[in-house]
Amino acid sequence: xxxxxxxxxxxxxxxxxxxxxxxxxxxxxxxxxxxxxxxxxxxxxxxxxxxxxxxxxxxxxxxxxxxxxxxxxxxxxxxxxxxxxxxxxxxxxxxxxxxxxxxxxxxxxxxxxxxxxxxxxxxxxxxxxxxxxxxxxxxxxxxxxxxxxxxxxx
Amino acid sequence: xxxxxxxxxxxxxxxxxxxxxxxxxxxxxxxxxxxxxxxxxxxxxxxxxxxxxxxxxxxxxxxxxxxxxxxxxxxxxxxxxxxxxxxxxxxxxxxxxxxxxxxxxxxxxxxxxxxxxxxxxxxxxxxxxxxxxxxxxxxxxxxxxxxxxxx
Numbered sequence: 001x002x003x004x005x006x007x008x009x010x011x012x013x014x015x016x017x018x019x020x021x022x023x024x025x026x027x028x029x030x031x032x033x034x035x036x037x038x039x040x041x042x043x044x045x046x047x048x049x050x051x052x053x054x055x056x057x058x059x060x061x062x063x064x065x066x067x068x069x070x071x072x073x074x075x076x077x078x079x080x081x082x083x084x085x086x087x088x089x090x091x092x093x094x095x096x097x098x099x100x101x102x103x104x105x106x107x108x109x110x111x112x113x114x115x116x117x118x119x120x121x122x123x124x125x126x127x128x129x130x131x132x133x134x135x136x137x138x139x140x141x142x143x144x145x146x147x148x149x150x151x152x153x154x
Numbered sequence: 155x156x157x158x159x160x161x162x163x164x165x166x167x168x169x170x171x172x173x174x175x176x177x178x179x180x181x182x183x184x185x186x187x188x189x190x191x192x193x194x195x196x197x198x199x200x201x202x203x204x205x206x207x208x209x210x211x212x213x214x215x216x217x218x219x220x221x222x223x224x225x226x227x228x229x230x231x232x233x234x235x236x237x238x239x240x241x242x243x244x245x246x247x248x249x250x251x252x253x254x255x256x257x258x259x260x261x262x263x264x265x266x267x268x269x270x271x272x273x274x275x276x277x278x279x280x281x282x283x284x285x286x287x288x289x290x291x292x293x294x295x296x297x298x299x300x301x302x303x304x305x
Contacts, residue, residue: 071300108255113284115211115296154215
């Protein structure tokens with residue numbers, strides 16, 4: 001009986017890292033849903049283009065009539081954003097190290113909704129930056145291609 | 155023949171505009187109910203108009219609630235006790251439809267007083283609402299609010 005108890009204990013100890021890993025995997029899977037879908041890839045490519053300060057690539061992923069809300073400001077077309085805030089956004093994100101904490105994407109027909117939460121750290125214009133960012137992006141399939149149609153950043 | 159075609163087209167355009175106007179009114183009524191719910195700390199409008207689904211996220215300036223219960227039980231209803239008053243105004247509401255999906259954005263002004271600290275906040279910003287039509291009814295599937303202190 002004692003041997004059985006000890007064996008059970010040893011088995012439980014041996015399995016605990018595995019069970020813990022499975023738990024982590026489960027909680028991680030709740031945080032990242034649809035993050036390998038086509039609309040998610042477009043969102044990631046857009047961020048990558050901003051980080052690389054590649055304005056042509058960043059602009060390419062935006063619908064012409066995109067609306068971008070950030071804080072208390074708004075930009076009402078891709079051209080308006082590309083000629084104003086995109087330049088300062090690119091400078092800002094290019095010096096930060098950004099970790100995506102969670103990303104969920106859902107698709108209904110020709111519309112996709114992408115929500116994500118990020119943590120960015122770094123130094124910009126002499127100031128230490130350490131902030132959490134929230135993002136809502138709506139994408140629309142236009143002529144068979146997913147484009148970013150609405151953005152809300154906070 | 156040409157006159158008949160133009161008349162049919164005109165009727166179609168007028169009918170579409172009228173439908174959109176009705177749909178906008180429905181969305182605006184839902185947003186008005188949500189305003190009431192926030193101001194009164196009443197979860198009922200949220201239970202009525204929000205689609206309760208696993209993975210739902212509601213974002214408010216740096217934080218988020220996950221799922222409808224979390225929003226109602228941990229955010230909306232506790233504010234009734236935590237705040238001395240809360241006024242929330244939505245204005246300049248823009249709505250765009252894409253088949254069974256609707257996107258709405260509103261200018262927001264929110265003012266309140268925290269009971270415990272006596273701190274008064276007075277902010278303005280934007281709120282995004284995303285809707286899906288489910289069984290003929292528009293349901294909120296996501297919200298994102300961002301606000302800054304008024305200068």
